[in-house]
Amino acid sequence: MSTSDRTPETGNYDTSHSIAVRTFHHTHGLLPPAVESHGVQLRRCLEQLSSKPKDIDKYLYLSGLRNTNVHLFYRLVTKHIKDIAPLIYTPTVGDACLQWSHNYVQPEGLYLSYSDKGHIASILQNWPQQVEITVVTDGSRILGLGDLGINGMGIPVGKLALYTGCAGIRPEATLPLMLDLGTGNKELRDDPLYMGSRREKVSPQEEQEFMDEVMIALNEKWPGIVVQFEDFKNPFPALERYQQKYTCFNDDIQGTGAVVLAGIINAVKKSGVPVKGHRAVFMGAGSAGVGVAKQIVQFFMQEGLTERQAQECFWLVDTKGLVTNDRGDKLAEHKVYFSRNDNAGKQYKTLAEVVEYVQPTVLMGLSTIGGIFSPEILTKMGEWNDRPIIFPLSNPSANSECTFEDAVKYTNGRVLFASGSPFHPVEYRGKSLQPGQGNNMYVFPGIGLGAILSKATIVTQSMIYASANALSTALNPSETTQDWLYPEIARIRDVSVIVAMGVIRAAQEAGVDREMRIKGMGDGGLEEWVRKKMYDPHEETEKVEQEVGSLIKDVGGNGGSKESHL
Secondary structure, X not given: OOOHHHOOOHHHOOOOOOHHHHHHHOOOOOOOOOOOOHHHHHHHHHHHHHOOOOHHHHXXXXXXXXXXXXXXXXXXXXXXXXHHHHHHOOOHHHHHHHOHHHHOOOOOOEEEEHHHOOOHHHHHOOOOOOOOEEEEEOOOOOOOOOOOHXXXXXXXXXXXXHHHHHHOOOHHHEEEEEEEOOOOOHHHHOOOOOOOOOOOOOOHHHHHHHHHHHHHHHHHHOOOOEEEEXXXXXXXXXXXXXXXXXXXXXXXXXXXXXXXXXXXXXXXHHHOOOHHHOOEEEEOOOHHHHHHHHHHHHHHHHOOOOHHHHHOOEEEEEOOEEOEOOOOOOOOHHHHHHOEOOOOOOXXXXXXXXXXXXXXXXXXXXXXXXXXXXXXXXXXXXXXXXXXXXEEOOOOHHHOOOOHHHHHHHOXXXXXEXXXXXXXXXXXXXXXXXXXXXXXXXXXXXXHHHHHHHOOOOOOHHHHHHHHHHHHOOOOHHHHHOOOOOOOHHHHHHHHHXXXXXXXXXXXXXXXXXXHHHOOOOHHHHHHHHHXXXXXXXXXXXXXXXXXXXXXXXXXXXXXXXXXXX
């Protein structure tokens, strides 16, 4: 046997493995002799994390842990998801991306450069695992940070860690994928440590041709692979071109829309205002904002409004003011759907002017302009509404349109609130108020899991809507009583099961599923089946002990000496 044949996999460097398992994996002697319990392992991890002075240092520690002991990493993630998720994804991943080329240590995904055009299929052969889901970005619009080129690889890496931690998709079945199509960021191109190609961003036509080759190659190597697009500056072309042909979705548009919709469904119920009485002002009319608004239109239509009536409930504001037909500029195509024609020729150039004009029941922020929901605007929302709905959804927290504390203070504690970034609870008049967080991790893991398990041929809009509807039902009685809009994040794996089941049912109703074993299965049976399919890092040690024990028994061994767990 060659040396390479005997090289242990990263999951095998686990101090919870018995001596017999270490011997089988050729790690005996490569690890300290103590055979540790999972509890002791996690205690060490938490101690090391607490010793790191900055969140970026904690991110780098966790990245190293994932690459050297993958099951321990996911035991830590699943056991402490509320504390760990902000360190492996937003907001810390933003800093990680900014410093990606400077902090680079080891490969954590696959890079496809424009210079690889014509050879993409052969490059995919270098990836050793069987892949079920990939997150793809070109780095051209990372969070609110702009064009970061290949430094945006932190996004697919972090997102897929959440697919595994939140929804139990096996880590080896995930592929972080970066498309290096050049960058319009001159500062990056001039950085001697930047690790991407030093060329201007390719043209839209060149990008489309490249993407065609990528999608064909991915599906030829891994038929039925779920492709999630992420952080493209213009996310619409790829989604529109491929969504009826491949199993794909865009989390910026559809995932954001679904998670916000779930919060809106619950907020509308709590507001006491019928659907037809709501007026929603959106600060931010980009792809995410329009995607969210369209999801809510679908909900309003489900509640009995016509499409036109639902459209008329929305006023979108961009950097030039209220989006109208007669504003004088050429509107981006995605803004036309919500453009107003009832402004009687008057243009409203600021958010404050639009809010005064509309007197909204719902105020949404997807602008990345920190603090734009001013105390004056928040106060008026509280004056006009018994339960004002205020969702500052921009990431990271510095870009949030307002804080939870301000929303509570200026609405006298009556706000129905959800943000994109986490905020701490607020004490108000002797009561602890919990902020909702419209984090996409509530839905995208379940969408991916549902698409994989149903073997969906495409991801339909009905599947996305079902994910939102399922999430809105996932609150337990205690959470509902406390006026929460989203479930406790610590229950995310249970929530992902509920979301995945909703997605599976929608795939079945749309006739795009190919998993025959679950057709006609009742909800109880389906839930049990979904849970059994999920990767559980807490069971991995026991599984490998049983597998190795069986192998040793088969060859007549005595199983080796097994140390007691500490």
